[in-house]
Amino acid sequence: MAIWIEEDAKVLVQGITGKQGMFHADKMVEYGTNIVGGCTPGKGGQTVELQGSDYPVWNSMTEAITQTDADATVIYVPPPFAGEAIMEAADAFDKVKGEGVIVCITEGIPTLDMVKAVAYVYNRPGVRLIGPNCPGIITPGETGGAKIGIMPGHIHAKGRIGIVSKSGTLTYEAVAQTMSINEGQSTCIGIGGDPVNGTGFIECLAAFEADEQTEAIVMIGEIGGTAEEEAAAWAAENMTKPIVGFVAGATAPPGKRMGHAGAIISGGKGTAEEKFAAFEAAGIACAKDPSELGSVLLESLKKAGLR
Amino acid sequence: MNIHEYQGKELLRANGVNVLDGVHCTSVEDALIAYDKLNSKIVAVKSQIHAGGRGKGTLYNPDTREHVMDGGVKIAFSKQEVEDYANNILGNLLVTIQTGEDGKIVNNLYIESGCDIEHEYYLALLVDRENKSVMIMASTEGGMNIEDVAHETPELIHKISVDPNSGLMGFQKRDLGISLGLSGVALKSFMKLLTSMYSMFVSNDCAMVEINPLVKTKSDDIVALDSKISFDENAEFRHKNWDLLRDLSEEEDVEIRAKEAGLSYVKLDGNIGCLVNGAGLAMATMDVIKLYGGEPANFLDVGGGANEEQVKTAFSIILEDSNVKGILVNIFGGIMRCDIIARGVIAATEALSLEVPLVVRLAGTNVDEGKKILAQSTLNIHPADDLAEGAQKIVALIGGGAQ
Numbered sequence: 001m002a003i004w005i006e007e008d009a010k011v012l013v014q015g016i017t018g019k020q021g022m023f024h025a026d027k028m029v030e031y032g033t034n035i036v037g038g039c040t041p042g043k044g045g046q047t048v049e050l051q052g053s054d055y056p057v058w059n060s061m062t063e064a065i066t067q068t069d070a071d072a073t074v075i076y077v078p079p080p081f082a083g084e085a086i087m088e089a090a091d092a093f094d095k096v097k098g099e100g101v102i103v104c105i106t107e108g109i110p111t112l113d114m115v116k117a118v119a120y121v122y123n124r125p126g127v128r129l130i131g132p133n134c135p136g137i138i139t140p141g142e143t144g145g146a147k148i149g150i151m152p153g154h155i156h157a158k159g160r161i162g163i164v165s166k167s168g169t170l171t172y173e174a175v176a177q178t179m180s181i182n183e184g185q186s187t188c189i190g191i192g193g194d195p196v197n198g199t200g201f202i203e204c205l206a207a208f209e210a211d212e213q214t215e216a217i218v219m220i221g222e223i224g225g226t227a228e229e230e231a232a233a234w235a236a237e238n239m240t241k242p243i244v245g246f247v248a249g250a251t252a253p254p255g256k257r258m259g260h261a262g263a264i265i266s267g268g269k270g271t272a273e274e275k276f277a278a279f280e281a282a283g284i285a286c287a288k289d290p291s292e293l294g295s296v297l298l299e300s301l302k303k304a305g306l307r
Numbered sequence: 308m309n310i311h312e313y314q315g316k317e318l319l320r321a322n323g324v325n326v327l328d329g330v331h332c333t334s335v336e337d338a339l340i341a342y343d344k345l346n347s348k349i350v351a352v353k354s355q356i357h358a359g360g361r362g363k364g365t366l367y368n369p370d371t372r373e374h375v376m377d378g379g380v381k382i383a384f385s386k387q388e389v390e391d392y393a394n395n396i397l398g399n400l401l402v403t404i405q406t407g408e409d410g411k412i413v414n415n416l417y418i419e420s421g422c423d424i425e426h427e428y429y430l431a432l433l434v435d436r437e438n439k440s441v442m443i444m445a446s447t448e449g450g451m452n453i454e455d456v457a458h459e460t461p462e463l464i465h466k467i468s469v470d471p472n473s474g475l476m477g478f479q480k481r482d483l484g485i486s487l488g489l490s491g492v493a494l495k496s497f498m499k500l501l502t503s504m505y506s507m508f509v510s511n512d513c514a515m516v517e518i519n520p521l522v523k524t525k526s527d528d529i530v531a532l533d534s535k536i537s538f539d540e541n542a543e544f545r546h547k548n549w550d551l552l553r554d555l556s557e558e559e560d561v562e563i564r565a566k567e568a569g570l571s572y573v574k575l576d577g578n579i580g581c582l583v584n585g586a587g588l589a590m591a592t593m594d595v596i597k598l599y600g601g602e603p604a605n606f607l608d609v610g611g612g613a614n615e616e617q618v619k620t621a622f623s624i625i626l627e628d629s630n631v632k633g634i635l636v637n638i639f640g641g642i643m644r645c646d647i648i649a650r651g652v653i654a655a656t657e658a659l660s661l662e663v664p665l666v667v668r669l670a671g672t673n674v675d676e677g678k679k680i681l682a683q684s685t686l687n688i689h690p691a692d693d694l695a696e697g698a699q700k701i702v703a704l705i706g707g708g709a710q
Contacts, residue, residue, distance in 0.1 A: 079541060079544070080544055080545070108541045109541060110512055110539055110541045110542035110545075111434050111512075111514065111539045111541065111542075112434070112441075112509060112512055112539065112542070113542075114439075115434065115439060115440055115441065115471050116471050118439045119439070119440070119470070119471045119472055123472070135641070150611065150641060150642055151641055152640065152641040152642070152671055152672050154672070155671060165587070166587060167585060167586060167587020167588065167590075167591075168585045168586075168587065168588075168611070168641070169583075169584055169585030169587065169588035169639045169641065170585060170587035170588045170591055171587075172639045172641055172670075172671060173588060173591070173639055173670075173694070176639075176670060176671075193586060193587065195434060195436045196434060196436060196439045220587070222586075222587050222590060223590070224436075225436045225437070226436075226437065227436070227437075230437075246591070248587045248588075248590035248591040248594060249590040249594070250594040250597065251575075251590075251593040251594050251596075251597045251603055252590060252593070252606070253575065256573050256606075257573075258573065258586055258589070258590050258606050259571040259585075259586025259589060259590075259606065259608040260586040260587070261541065262436070263586060263587075263590065267454055267457075268454065272594070288594075288598055289594075289595050289598055289694065289695050289698075290588075290591050290595070290694060291595070291693045291694045291695035291696075292695070
């Protein structure tokens with residue numbers, strides 16, 4: 001088991017005929033992801049060639065899910081249309097199967113569009129949204145696996161470490177750190193760096209705690225908001241598996257947005273210092289330098305009798 | 308994206324929110340004409356800059372740094388006073404608690420009618436990350452620094468969350484008004500104002516609207532006396548009018564150019580330039596430089612799919628900062644291939660005849676090829692295998708931390 005996405009999950013691609021969508025769909029097929037087709041309104045009936053094979057394109061998500069029984073969808077739709085793409089997918093999964101995972105990669109979606117989309121998804125309890133503005137989710141397999149997003153597949157290997165992060169490339173860094181101590185990953189999730197997003201840290205931690213394959217967790221936060229503090233407080237009460245943490249942005253000045261729309265210290269809240277302190281108070285082993293995540297994880301595994 | 312008070316007031320007025328009559332001016336002559344036009348016994352002469360604390364700020368001569376006047380917002384009781392204040396404000400440097408020491412040159416004035424104030428309140432609309440919805444915050448403690456109020460007397464701040472499915476409900480508006488102690492005509496006026504403000508917030512893709520103070524007049528009207536409005540830049544594509552509202556003199560020129568090149572750049576005070584892919588990794592790179600005794604000169608995220616040209620632009624932007632004594636490149640190639648980055652780095656350093664030490668850390672896709680390309684170059688490039696090594700090397704190469 002892994003969390004939310006099985007190795008052989010059937011995956012649709014929204015925006016599959018676009019440049020980004022096609023490029024990444026091809027990379028996903030190359031990795032071994034079970035892509036079952038895509039959706040681009042107005043281009044239904046066409047096919048898209050990925051790694052030498054043809055994949056069907058549907059006009060609507062309802063049609064696509066009905067035809068393929070897909071478990072998940074990944075969205076590469078441009079920002080003006082991405083909020084609606086999330087809602088279309090949520091409606092279709094809810095209607096057709098009562099469940100499904102939506103992974104939204106798109107960066108730059110208006111915040112109020114996300115307020116609307118997130119409320120829409122929450123009204124459909126079987127549907128989960130990951131992102132937006134994130135690298136996606138990956139469950140590595142013995143061979144291949146399910147890569148749903150833009151992360152480089154080849155750096156991963158199947159294993160027992162769960163990874164959850166707000167940042168993209170910093171997630172890859174964490175993956176590389178687990179590999180440096182010969183540990184693979186159960187599932188890696190980028191929850192995204194926007195102020196309003198779907199799945200949060202706590203849901204990921206709860207799922208990792210319940211997952212048999214996962215034995216330890218790496219959690220990576222960044223400045224802005226209070227999600228890290230809330231997750232740490234929740235973990236202190238509810239987690240038995242060891243957690244290793246890092247927070248980016250200790251040197252960021254207040255009031256300046258650090259790339260991600262959500263990464264801003266405002267009103268004196270959301271500093272890295274507060275987040276590290278909350279992690280430490282919750283018994284989360286912290287690395288002050290991401291290059292040390294591996295050694296801190298190794299120590300935590302040893303302490304827990306797992307190495 | 309921030310706009311000026313006078314622009315915010317126009318937007319509020321257009322959306323049916325009570326504001327006082329006022330005129331935007333850019334010269335002393337305009338200010339005097341505005342005074343005549345407003346025909347008000349007293350007027351407020353208000354400096355227009357994108358920073359708070361204007362009333363308690365100080366004006367200085369921008370060339371000599373000589374003190375000119377205390378207070379960037381003045382109440383004038385005569386035409387002569389309007390002239391004096393306008394003269395003291397326009398073209399001078401306003402330093403407030405939010406501008407930092409450098410202050411900001413005031414190019415715009417707002418001359419506004421006076422009113423009889425009975426009580427000052429605080430009102431703000433913003434997107435609440437925790438509840439993932441629009442939040443309306445109000446307090447009886449208007450005119451003060453709201454962060455102090457939140458810290459010292461949090462019970463005086465009242466909040467409601469708007470469910471995006473149902474919108475702002477009547478009972479929520481009433482509850483908020485009652486918690487401020489409003490009743491009768493004033494309560495009705497407040498509820499009407501909330502309706503207008505919420506619909507303005509949503510239709511204009513605001514990120515924050517702050518009215519401090521919002522006042523109750525002696526005649527029980529509720530009026531927005533100040534306005535601080537910012538927009539969500541992600542929604543720019545559906546608001547063509549924002550171009551007209553944008554005051555480029557309020558933004559860092561280099562940050563604008565970086566944005567145009569698809570880069571995200573924030574200048575800082577240190578001396579080690581950073582070029583990184585990904586916002587989280589870029590922040591972490593700055594943190595690690597600091598951890599090993601250095602000071603980062605900037606945040607720079609080249610994004611997920613940077614090309615050779617962008618890498619070159621990134622280098623030239625970093626080097627515009629004369630404080631930069633060394634550069635650390637940290638790339639974890641995902642979609643981005645390390646060999647392409649390596650070629651971009653070499654092309655950029657040659658084209659810009661780079662003189663400061665350069666440390667390059669590559670990882671991820673095609674890393675071996677990338678490293679080989681760098682090793683074969685005759686340029687003085689120091690390779691690093693991980694972030695810690697990269698940070699330690701660049702700190703050592705520039706001779707320790709920032710002095």
